[in-house]
Amino acid sequence: MIIFMKIITKDELIKIAQLSGLHLDEQEIPGLIKHITDVLAYASRVQEAVCLGRDESRNDFVVNVVRPDIVKCTDSAIIMAQVPQKAQNFIVVPHILEGQ
């Protein structure tokens, strides 16, 4: 099987960064392009692995577990103590829409 090396472009990298909720400094970009391209080129060999056998494993050890949906009382003070910015018992965040 011939596997083509996928080279990530700068534009693609910036697009993935946006999808990931990250912004990149200009100096980070060349190193990241190399790293991500190398990993993806290596990872693309999974296409060969699929042909190496049959899948009959029905995931014997993976079973669906359900439990009763019971509301438990939680001390919200412990959780709220972690919040970076709050007012009374509410989490404060910046404006969702610009200009408001």
Next chain:
Amino acid sequence: MNFIPEVSPFISIAELQKCYEHKKFSPTEFLEFTLDRFRKFDTTLGSALEIFTAEFIHSKSETHGPLYGAPGLIKDNICQEGRIASCASKILANYQAPYDATAVNRLKKAGALLVGRANCDEFAMGSSTETSAFQKTVNPWDSTKVPGGSSGGSIAAVAAGLVPWALGTETGGSVRQPAALCGIVGLKPTYGLISRYGVVAYASSMDQIGVATRTVYDNALVVSIIAGNDSSDATTLSVGSQDYTAGLDGKIPLGLRVGVIKNALYAPGVDLQLVTAIQTSLKQLEKMGAVIQEVDMPIMDYSAAIYFILSRAEAASNLARFDGVRYGIRAKNAQNLAQMYTETRSQGFGAEVKARIMIGNFVLSVGHADEFYHNARKAQKVMCQNFKDAFQKFDLLVAPTAPSTAFAFNAFEHDKLQLDLQDYFTCAANIAGIPAISVPCGFADNGLPLGMQFMGSHLSESLLFKVAHAYEQKNVWHTMHPPAYQ
């Protein structure tokens, strides 16, 4: 330093318990001795992000139980109530765990003394503990070398004789690989044997708590405490608690069928001294009654590729929750919510974590998911079936744990793929969900430890411990300790 007469810092948990029974010294005295050693050695070793006070440690543990008075260290991605759980990341630098992880809770109830938080790779992503946002951990055998990772702090502390046991986590080999590089025992249990309640998720289909100790017996002892079903973790298996030390009699089952994974042992790049050490170990096992046979498992050659895709894809989803809204750091002066998310994540995550999140989103994205993620899922099932077939013929499989001895800091600075490939031999067990144990199997000419791993079928921990213990008892590797920490 507060010396206790006739106590080796490398004392095992089992020996420690005997000393307490015979009142040679008390857990309070031994804890003071332990804390003194951290003060003396950890400025160089860098194994712990934080060591708690003796008063706090005692106040959290029972005064009886199978691990009474046994000090241990917890990787910083496992929650200890009221303490920071930073995952060695700036983004969680101020995050305080609101509850105990189930494993932590069980250890405290068993009387163990949880002395602090162990350094690790950021969010357990790495193979050298170099991606920690806070500090460097060195290999106790050679401070110019890495301890391995991602549970490098946990493993270094045990190898240096600062604590007899530590918890790490395993997603692709993060306990076994550093255990091999530091010359101690590291177990990755069957997926679902140990609860992950209170463990910060990296790749949920593979994450497991792992145990690091200097002896196989101690490892079995700790696993006996923390293993078993937990109603707070739906992925735990329906197995009760079990005494894994029960079968450790120094013997292996007669006729034990051991398969040596040929394409792993003789893979390009494996240190020839390691190959020789494993071959010698196999001859020993043969003399002890095992039947050794080589086996080809071509799927092993693809395990790193499968792992790269699955782990990064799951990491991208799991780490989406860190956005500065509910906990952790929050970027200042953001003009709107979207900017706050982006700024917080960009400032809070390190380079390796960012790269893994981006790779994860790439392999899951429309246009690439079929080529990468869906194929990796199919290949994972093929791997599971391949192991299942192999365990029809063999009771255990043997392979190197890491390709070589510990490497230098920044050795792979310009070729990060090679650093990622440190998981080459270990990640197969994580992908297939099977248990594996790494044990020391000798030393290379450079004085650094070598490790090999036994892999077994699902829930075969008892057999793994039995064989690993018998092998250990025929050798001296577990009695050899880093000279700088004596």
